[in-house]
Amino acid sequence: MSPAKGTLIVTALRATKLTRIAATTATATGAAAIALTTLGTGTAHAATDTGEQHKPLTVQAGPAEAVQKQADQIAQDAKKDKSDDAKSAGKAKSGKDAQLDGWIREARAIMDKHDIPGSYDGIKRNIIRESAGDPNAVNDWDVNAQKGTPSRGLLQVIQPTFDQYHVKGTPDKLTDPVANIVAACNYAADRYGSMDNVDSAY
Numbered sequence: 001m002s003p004a005k006g007t008l009i010v011t012a013l014r015a016t017k018l019t020r021i022a023a024t025t026a027t028a029t030g031a032a033a034i035a036l037t038t039l040g041t042g043t044a045h046a047a048t049d050t051g052e053q054h055k056p057l058t059v060q061a062g063p064a065e066a067v068q069k070q071a072d073q074i075a076q077d078a079k080k081d082k083s084d085d086a087k088s089a090g091k092a093k094s095g096k097d098a099q100l101d102g103w104i105r106e107a108r109a110i111m112d113k114h115d116i117p118g119s120y121d122g123i124k125r126n127i128i129r130e131s132a133g134d135p136n137a138v139n140d141w142d143v144n145a146q147k148g149t150p151s152r153g154l155l156q157v158i159q160p161t162f163d164q165y166h167v168k169g170t171p172d173k174l175t176d177p178v179a180n181i182v183a184a185c186n187y188a189a190d191r192y193g194s195m196d197n198v199d200s201a202y
Contacts, residue, residue: 107181118185122196130156135177155184
């Protein structure tokens, strides 16, 4: 075998190996359906089935350290993209969710002072079922509504129940979010042991 042919084979094998390293690294970072095309210039282009445009991934023949450095950079870029996506998702969380979270936490602080049981999850689960988180929700069709005392607020409490189980230190208003939660949990504790034990209309 001539030296020229030997050099060409080694170069071809090296380029193939580098392309595999790039493909493996890109796959490990979570890219889907990646197609790598090695051009004569030694540049591999990554494309996904999402139609997004990506910067060309340049793979140059060289020491293993250089290839490793490039692979590390790819992984670091992917990690940053994932972090940015998570931050965007957090910002996208609606103000309504954050507001509901605050009402529940404030109510639980008051409940703790008065030994009223009820976990965050148990309260939120019932709120979502009863009012979908709307403090001004009104049930104008059930038996209570027909009797002239419609259920209102986050946990759909009727006025007589609110008056009986209202906790001092909270506003004396049925539709006040915190007062509604605390009174409803006080009632549920008296009747069911805890709001956590309520899984349907109560």
